[in-house]
Amino acid sequence: MSNEVNTDLLKERSTATFDAERLTEFIYKGPEKVKRKRQIQNIVLQDKFLQSFKPTEFYDRDGQYNNAVRRQIYIMDRLEELGFRSETDRLNFREAAAPVELSPFGLHSGMFVPTLERQGTPEQSRKWVPLGKSFKMIGTYAQTELGHGTFIRGLETTATFDPETQEFILDSPTLSSIKYWPGNVAKTVNHCLVMAQLYTQGKCHGTHLFLVQVRSMEDHTIMPGLEIGDIGPKLGFDGVDNGFMKFNKYRIPRMNMLMRYAKVLENGDYIKPKNAKLTYGAMVMVRVWIVMDAFKALSRATVIAVRYSAVRRQSELRPGGEEAQVIDYQTQQYKLFPLLATSYAFLLAAEGMSQIYAKISSDIERGNLEDMPQLHALACGLKAFCTWVGCEGIEVCRMSCGGHGYSHASGIPKIYANIVGACTYEGENTVMMLQTARYLSKSYFRGQRGESLPELIQYLTIDLNVKSTLGEDCSFESLVAAYSHRAARMVATACKLQNANKQKGMPSHDAWNKSTVPFIAATKAHCHLLYAVYGIVENMGEFMQDGYFNQDQISILNRKVLALLEDIRPNAVALVDAFDYPDHLLQSCLGRYDGQVYEALYENSKSSPLNNTDIHSSYYNYIRPMMQKRSKSKDISAKL
Ligand SMILES: CCCCCCCCCCCCCCCCCC(=O)SCCNC(=O)CCNC(=O)[C@H](O)C(C)(C)COP(=O)(O)OP(=O)(O)OC[C@H]1O[C@@H](n2cnc3c(N)ncnc32)[C@H](O)[C@@H]1OP(=O)(O)O
Numbered sequence: 001m002s003n004e005v006n007t008d009l010l011k012e013r014s015t016a017t018f019d020a021e022r023l024t025e026f027i028y029k030g031p032e033k034v035k036r037k038r039q040i041q042n043i044v045l046q047d048k049f050l051q052s053f054k055p056t057e058f059y060d061r062d063g064q065y066n067n068a069v070r071r072q073i074y075i076m077d078r079l080e081e082l083g084f085r086s087e088t089d090r091l092n093f094r095e096a097a098a099p100v101e102l103s104p105f106g107l108h109s110g111m112f113v114p115t116l117e118r119q120g121t122p123e124q125s126r127k128w129v130p131l132g133k134s135f136k137m138i139g140t141y142a143q144t145e146l147g148h149g150t151f152i153r154g155l156e157t158t159a160t161f162d163p164e165t166q167e168f169i170l171d172s173p174t175l176s177s178i179k180y181w182p183g184n185v186a187k188t189v190n191h192c193l194v195m196a197q198l199y200t201q202g203k204c205h206g207t208h209l210f211l212v213q214v215r216s217m218e219d220h221t222i223m224p225g226l227e228i229g230d231i232g233p234k235l236g237f238d239g240v241d242n243g244f245m246k247f248n249k250y251r252i253p254r255m256n257m258l259m260r261y262a263k264v265l266e267n268g269d270y271i272k273p274k275n276a277k278l279t280y281g282a283m284v285m286v287r288v289w290i291v292m293d294a295f296k297a298l299s300r301a302t303v304i305a306v307r308y309s310a311v312r313r314q315s316e317l318r319p320g321g322e323e324a325q326v327i328d329y330q331t332q333q334y335k336l337f338p339l340l341a342t343s344y345a346f347l348l349a350a351e352g353m354s355q356i357y358a359k360i361s362s363d364i365e366r367g368n369l370e371d372m373p374q375l376h377a378l379a380c381g382l383k384a385f386c387t388w389v390g391c392e393g394i395e396v397c398r399m400s401c402g403g404h405g406y407s408h409a410s411g412i413p414k415i416y417a418n419i420v421g422a423c424t425y426e427g428e429n430t431v432m433m434l435q436t437a438r439y440l441s442k443s444y445f446r447g448q449r450g451e452s453l454p455e456l457i458q459y460l461t462i463d464l465n466v467k468s469t470l471g472e473d474c475s476f477e478s479l480v481a482a483y484s485h486r487a488a489r490m491v492a493t494a495c496k497l498q499n500a501n502k503q504k505g506m507p508s509h510d511a512w513n514k515s516t517v518p519f520i521a522a523t524k525a526h527c528h529l530l531y532a533v534y535g536i537v538e539n540m541g542e543f544m545q546d547g548y549f550n551q552d553q554i555s556i557l558n559r560k561v562l563a564l565l566e567d568i569r570p571n572a573v574a575l576v577d578a579f580d581y582p583d584h585l586l587q588s589c590l591g592r593y594d595g596q597v598y599e600a601l602y603e604n605s606k607s608s609p610l611n612n613t614d615i616h617s618s619y620y621n622y623i624r625p626m627m628q629k630r631s632k633s634k635d636i637s638a639k640l
């Protein structure tokens, strides 16, 4: 490989109108943090073992899982040796050491241990959390079943209390009750947090969480009374062993029910929690994290697509002139620059969401549940919005790289395959949007009754007769007002439809179901409050429906969006450089910092397993016999 940087990229970097390094410092919260991050990434880069892994697509399923376990255990050991204690250091190391592959221990650290911490009594947490943190116990979160994922109240696994033995009996009474999908259940873990319907004194008390040992701590054999296996290959998540699990009257001690909020006493009496939805806490937490995952995925795809667009030359822009960098085509800019802006918006949204989560979840832990519905609505809406928009954006990035984008060597298919799962897991996106919609609907009617609303949704009560004051400057205030107006109008329209349905005599659940399409649109508009000019131009109809903007204002906005493309053009490469993703994190021949994409693609092709031999065994086994048979046949043309 040549050591030179592609001349187009050099030029892009030298003509940027701002210093990308300053923006990097803003993103990572200061120069010291940037320095530290780079030091850690360099440790990984120098590590021969970590650099020895080929991309996962070159392995079969067994190899993918095996490598994922091997690599993650090595990472754990190295983290111990290096003595990294800060969460940021550890995360930076883990991301650099396994940039694309998901961990077979991800749910252990991401859901199992935090749920033990937050849903266990202090005594339970003291007993189990240290075992989890030190990996003496490896666990996951097993909730979804063959028959139910979304509708948690419909789960069928039962946990029946037996006061005689002071045990719960876990059972999968039907085919559809078999746990199906939980990550790392198949081969990795020896414990699970199982969501099951609690029965005591002959009565069902709804879903609760139970800590269940599923494999022997001595030899990892499956515990008698359980059936466990892998669900098979998936679109992504190559290194993750999503599994199935069936209980056959399997007994666990009473104290293995997580009892921080709800309790079953020795005599079988049930003590209700303050709010039944407290058991769903782990899901709310992960939805908050997913917003950050969406940022990371979209921003990586954008870095790849923008750098490649600066390097790739195709066709003549000026007749007879040199072939143009594809980034100079206005259509290419219109595809990519809004995604670049969206990446930055996602970063800020993810950070804001984390702060809100930290505040409200600590209130909840102290027993103040007042803001629980608001947190739930916000986490559901943002999770759904950012994963949907992120995935659509990543696909645009892939297509904007032309044919090479389709190759795994671009790095984009893997980013997409992993993050697109987030549109479904931790709450299917439409269902999540509808949770936010219910909150908006309730809040709208409260606003109509003159009740005060939390700050984030106070816009629902604005006067919808007011028209836009947007002028040539497209001021920030006028844009925010436009988004508020659009969302408020759409929520009002959906609520009025819901009300009209009720007045026609429909029961409230039907009145709701028959207004959910406009409610989804309204909820997207609510989440869209992140956007500026581009979002208006792309959704013009929704802003114009009630004449909020006049024709002149629409023309201003159309002109503005094209002018913004020109403003961003000289800075596009610097704006993606500022994310400071080193090449070994991006794993992309197209997104390389030095822009040597053709050399990289050509080199990468050579490692394809099909190139191990010039003549593949299938020639001897199938092609040659077929040709020999045909050459002996009298009328060859008739058989072709
Ligand atoms: C390349 C770079 C990087 C790339 C990164 C790539 C990605 C990395 C990934 C790392 C690994 C990730 C692994 C994946 C982990 C997946 C784990 C799972 O899926 S685990 C499985 C996840 N599974 C799911 O997520 C299942 C989704 N389903 C659900 O959450 C629920 O069933 C439900 C919310 C839809 C309804 O629940 P239901 O019980 O039927 O509720 P009701 O109807 O009775 O509602 C009564 C009232 O309660 C309200 N309320 C509800 N919840 C809450 C709450 N938490 N709080 C407060 N309130 C809440 C509700 O709104 C309603 O209010 P109102 O209207 O009365 O005012």
Ligand SMILES: Cc1cc2nc3c(=O)[nH]c(=O)nc-3n(C[C@H](O)[C@H](O)[C@H](O)COP(=O)(O)OP(=O)(O)OC[C@H]3O[C@@H](n4cnc5c(N)ncnc54)[C@H](O)[C@@H]3O)c2cc1C
Binding pocket: 107, 141, 142, 143, 144, 147, 148, 149, 150, 151, 180, 181, 182, 183, 237, 242, 421, 424, 425, 426, 427, 428, 429, 430, 431, 434
């Ligand atoms: C990669 C991956 C990892 C996963 N990891 C785990 C894990 O670790 N642990 C775990 O327990 N689970 C896990 N899951 C399961 C996941 O949480 C569920 O698949 C998810 O919650 C969606 O539920 P479902 O499959 O029942 O979808 P369904 O609810 O059956 O969705 C099917 C369709 O019905 C629609 N629909 C359903 N209900 C409604 C409604 N009320 N209103 C309108 N439309 C509706 C949906 O919008 C969707 O279009 C994982 C899934 C994936 C893909």
